[in-house]
Amino acid sequence: MFNLLRIAVRNLRRYRRRTILTASLIVTGVVFVSVFVAVSGSFKNMMIGQITDSFLGHIQIHRKGYVASIDSLPLTMNLKSQAVKKIDEAIKGIPEIEAYSPRIKFAGMFSNFVETTNIKINGVYPEKEIKTAPLFLSRIREGEKIIKKGEILVPELLAKGMKAKVGDMVVVIATNKDGSVNGKQFRVGGILESVTGPGGRDGYIHIEDATEILRMDNMEISEIAIRIKEFSQLHETHNKLQDMLSKERTEQGKPIFEVHTWEKLSPFYNVATMIDMMTFFIKLMLVAIVLISIMNVMIMAVYERVREIGTIAAIGTLPGKILSMFVIEGFCLGLIGAVIGSILGGAIIFVINFSEITFNFGRQKGLILSTSVNPNDFLVISVIVIIVSVLASLQPAFKASRMDPVQALRHV
Amino acid sequence: MSLVVAENIDKDYQAGEISIKALKGVSFQIEQSSFVSFVGPSGSGKTTLLNLIGCLDKPTHGRLRVADTDVSTLDQKQSASFRGNHIGFIFQDFNLIPVLTVYENIEYPLIMVQNVPVQERERRIMSLLEAVGMGEQRDKYPDQISGGQKQRVAVARALVTNPNVVIADEPTANLDSKTARMVIDLMKKMRDESGTTFIFSTHDPRVVAEAEIIYTLEDGELTGREAKGGTDDV
Ligand SMILES: Nc1ncnc2c1ncn2[C@@H]1O[C@H](COP(=O)(O)OP(=O)(O)O)[C@@H](O)[C@H]1O
Ligand SMILES: [Mg+2]
Numbered sequence: 043m044f045n046l047l048r049i050a051v052r053n054l055r056r057y058r059r060r061t062i063l064t065a066s067l068i069v070t071g072v073v074f075v076s077v078f079v080a081v082s083g084s085f086k087n088m089m090i091g092q093i094t095d096s097f098l099g100h101i102q103i104h105r106k107g108y109v110a111s112i113d114s115l116p117l118t119m120n121l122k123s124q125a126v127k128k129i130d131e132a133i134k135g136i137p138e139i140e141a142y143s144p145r146i147k148f149a150g151m152f153s154n155f156v157e158t159t160n161i162k163i164n165g166v167y168p169e170k171e172i173k174t175a176p177l178f179l180s181r182i183r184e185g186e187k188i189i190k191k192g193e194i195l196v197p198e199l200l201a202k203g204m205k206a207k208v209g210d211m212v213v214v215i216a217t218n219k220d221g222s223v224n225g226k227q228f229r230v231g232g233i234l235e236s237v238t239g240p241g242g243r244d245g246y247i248h249i250e251d252a253t254e255i256l257r258m259d260n261m262e263i264s265e266i267a268i269r270i271k272e273f274s275q276l277h278e279t280h281n282k283l284q285d286m287l288s289k290e291r292t293e294q295g296k297p298i299f300e301v302h303t304w305e306k307l308s309p310f311y312n313v314a315t316m317i318d319m320m321t322f323f324i325k326l327m328l329v330a331i332v333l334i335s336i337m338n339v340m341i342m343a344v345y346e347r348v349r350e351i352g353t354i355a356a357i358g359t360l361p362g363k364i365l366s367m368f369v370i371e372g373f374c375l376g377l378i379g380a381v382i383g384s385i386l387g388g389a390i391i392f393v394i395n396f397s398e399i400t401f402n403f404g405r406q407k408g409l410i411l412s413t414s415v416n417p418n419d420f421l422v423i424s425v426i427v428i429i430v431s432v433l434a435s436l437q438p439a440f441k442a443s444r445m446d447p448v449q450a451l452r453h454v
Numbered sequence: 455m456s457l458v459v460a461e462n463i464d465k466d467y468q469a470g471e472i473s474i475k476a477l478k479g480v481s482f483q484i485e486q487s488s489f490v491s492f493v494g495p496s497g498s499g500k501t502t503l504l505n506l507i508g509c510l511d512k513p514t515h516g517r518l519r520v521a522d523t524d525v526s527t528l529d530q531k532q533s534a535s536f537r538g539n540h541i542g543f544i545f546q547d548f549n550l551i552p553v554l555t556v557y558e559n560i561e562y563p564l565i566m567v568q569n570v571p572v573q574e575r576e577r578r579i580m581s582l583l584e585a586v587g588m589g590e591q592r593d594k595y596p597d598q599i600s601g602g603q604k605q606r607v608a609v610a611r612a613l614v615t616n617p618n619v620v621i622a623d624e625p626t627a628n629l630d631s632k633t634a635r636m637v638i639d640l641m642k643k644m645r646d647e648s649g650t651t652f653i654f655s656t657h658d659p660r661v662v663a664e665a666e667i668i669y670t671l672e673d674g675e676l677t678g679r680e681a682k683g684g685t686d687d688v
Contacts, residue, residue, distance in 0.1 A: 045565050052553035353549040356510055357611075358538020358567040360531060444530075448511050451545070 046363070050371040053343070054378075064339045065378045068427060071328045072383025073390060076423055078324050080391045080413040086317045087414070090273075094304050095177040096237040097244070099143065099267030101280055102307060103129055103287065106300045108265070109307070115147045115162060117219040120262035125290075125298060129266055132286040138279045140271045141173035146252040147264040150216035152196075152245070154204045161200060162244045163214060165252025174269045184208050185232030193231030195246040201233045208232060214247070218256045226255045276303055328423070329430050332379070336372050336434035344368065344438045351442050352450025361443035368439030369432055376431025380424035388420065455522065456483040457618060457651050458507055463516035465502050465674075476502040477513070478674045484653065484667075486618075489645050491665030492655040498671040500655035501623050507653060508541050508621040509533050521618045538567035542612030542650070544622035544641075548604035550596040550611075557583070557592040560610045568615055582610040585647070586640060602633035609640055613648060622654035626661050638664045 054061045094100050104112075108119045121129070126144065133139050146165035151158050168189040172178055179187040182195060185208040189195060194214065196206050206212060208230050215225040228247065236242030253261050270279045280303050287299040305311040344351070351364060391413050465477035476499045484490055492500045505511040506518060509525045510533075518525055521540045528536055537543075550559045560579045564570040570578070583589045586606040591599055599607070605625060612620045622641070626634030638654075638661055645652050656662055670678035 045562075049551070049553060056553055349547075349549065350551060353543075353545065354551070354562075354566070355534065356508070356537065356543050357563055358534050358536075358541075360534050360538075360567075363566055448505050451510075451549075 068379025069383040076387030101268040143170040143174035144263040165249040181235040182232040194228035332430040340435040340438040348453040355447040365443040372435025380427040384420040458484040461517040489666040494671035499674040542617040542620040546624040619651040
């Protein structure tokens, strides 16, 4: 093995210029891909973070069928206290969950005594909501950063249209599930920035105010948003929760609950998927570059060394050893490209972080593009490059190992 | 039993439509420790015959035994390991591995073909380096030494595995006559020391004279055998 390696490395040094050229090509590819993966990956993570941490949460639980009709926020599909208790228990049994926030959601009318418009109201427990959506408070643009009883946080678009300012008195009117209409006065406690661009019509009030408007004697919950400790555990936690809750059935044997990750709840999942697709295709391009360049160089190497191959074959080198000799050469070339490429890529990512490039997402301005250098990404890219290098050298190496020594020695 | 026994060997090459009869009914025996030369003009079949004895190729017809093995029955892998264990090669163009030093070239078959432990390896290489007079050049690369020196290294490489027979196809064709003579003398000296059989081909009359048994090839047929009873010069 040591000798195969020594011969391979010396042959790479012998054709120095060609080796440098091929390695540079691979290095360029690795740099490009690793920087792209890092930048697009952190953009994606930041985007997901903005959405989940501002309002969505990582996972949401609803009564079965709620999400399908979520636009109308149906009060008839709320979870009764019995059901909420079951969910509470399930959540307590899952240590991966950091926090959760029960919400009452309903559609109502918002009036400033002059004009009226529709609004989506979220009744929440302030502390629980803030723990579940830690960026929530940062969205309050004017007013105190707090959700108080008797106060409402008005979405900025609506506030603008209705000329509502902090301190104004407004009325929220809603029809409860029995069909009776009720209203309640609120003080505008703050103006809420929308995360995903204009159009957000979600206002926030204290959950007890919500039960009052809806005249609930027993509190009914529309959704429970969940934040997990480690985002990477999203699907495991989701599955765990799903397993535990799917045991709960109606008398007809149908499941009572539905458990969704943010992916099912936000259209931005498509953007995330698109980024993943782009990353995949860029990686595919890298594979093509490595495959073609290594194969090309190894075919040349075999062709140039026909007489040498004939000599070592004549001396009695077994075909397998000759094969290994060339495969190791391709492997080394790939390894050099992967290592130098990773180092350079890492350096470029460092420079990007250092220069604090900013970008805007939705209404969030000046987010700093902090590309997290994930050593795993480099490892994955390097492993891909090395595996492809080995695969690309297999065919020429095989050809070398099958050479007839008599023919090879006659070769000029 | 003789080291090499050839009985009625034919070798045909298929070159497109026509078939070339490179060897026609060749029979001979070569004894252990002999110093044998095949002589003949270009195209007479010397390389073809040495390739057969060296187990690089197989006869079309006839029987060929080398070191008590019927070499015509071996497959690619078996032939390779047979060559690695029983045969040493010296080539007309030296064919040293350019990326290995003199020392490493001699070491190559001991690592890559046989699996000789490091101390034994060192011992054999050092004594051969001395024997062929290349001790001082041991760390040089092939492109840093002369043709005659390369062929001396090649002699050492051929002998390092302790083969039964060393095959040398026109080993002096690329050397000036003085160097050629030195290489042949070296080969004979090595035969004397190790008892290894040397079989070489040549069409150089001055080199032929060094052989103890001379076979003449003409148009693929063996036309003469001359034995000189162990004496050196003519
Ligand atoms: N691989 C081959 N294919 C076809 N013809 C060959 C091949 N090798 C040798 N020959 C032919 O066989 C004959 C003998 O060749 P060779 O053994 O090389 O002779 P020598 O070594 O004495 O010059 C020549 O006519 C040559 O052209
Ligand atoms: Mg010849």
